[in-house]
Amino acid sequence: MAGYKQPCRYCGKLVPPDARICPYCGKGTPIGSLKCPRCRDNIEKDYAVCPHCGLSLQTACPVCGKQTFFGDNCEVCGASLKVTCPKCGTVQPAVGPNCSKCGKPLKK
Incomplete structure (x- = not known):
C-alpha cells in the first residue's frame, strides 16, 4: 500500500515504500518485484x-x-x-x- 513501510527483502526491517537502498543493511532494491x-x-x-x-x-x-x-x-x-x-x-x-x-x- 502507498505510504506504508514495507519489509526489506534482505534484512526484513521496515523501509519507506519509495526506498531504493535499505537504510539498515545498505542493499539496493529492497522492495518491489x-x-x-x-x-x-x-x-x-x-x-x-x-x-x-x-x-x-x-x-x-x-x-x-x-x-x-x-x-x-x-x-x-x-x-x-x-x-x-x-x-x-x-x-x-x-x-x-x-x-x-x-x-x-x-x-x-
Missing part, C-alpha cells in the same frame, strides 16, 4: 532462468567466485555484483560476459 536485467519481465529469487527470455539468473561473484542469484549483492559474501563496462561506462548486473548496452566484453 525483481526484474530480469535483459527483458525486464518479473522474476522470482528462486528462478534459475528468466521464464520470458531464458537469461540465466545465476552468476559467479567477482569477489568470492561462488555462484549466486544475479541480484545487487552476492548471497554468499555480500559483495556488490554490479560491474561497469570499460567501453561505455554502463553500470549493470554481472549476468553475462558482454555489456547489455554496447555489447563489448566486460573484462579488459
Whole structure:
C-alpha cells in the first residue's frame, strides 16, 4: 500500500515504500518485484532462468567466485555484483560476459 513501510527483502526491517537502498543493511532494491536485467519481465529469487527470455539468473561473484542469484549483492559474501563496462561506462548486473548496452566484453 502507498505510504506504508514495507519489509526489506534482505534484512526484513521496515523501509519507506519509495526506498531504493535499505537504510539498515545498505542493499539496493529492497522492495518491489525483481526484474530480469535483459527483458525486464518479473522474476522470482528462486528462478534459475528468466521464464520470458531464458537469461540465466545465476552468476559467479567477482569477489568470492561462488555462484549466486544475479541480484545487487552476492548471497554468499555480500559483495556488490554490479560491474561497469570499460567501453561505455554502463553500470549493470554481472549476468553475462558482454555489456547489455554496447555489447563489448566486460573484462579488459
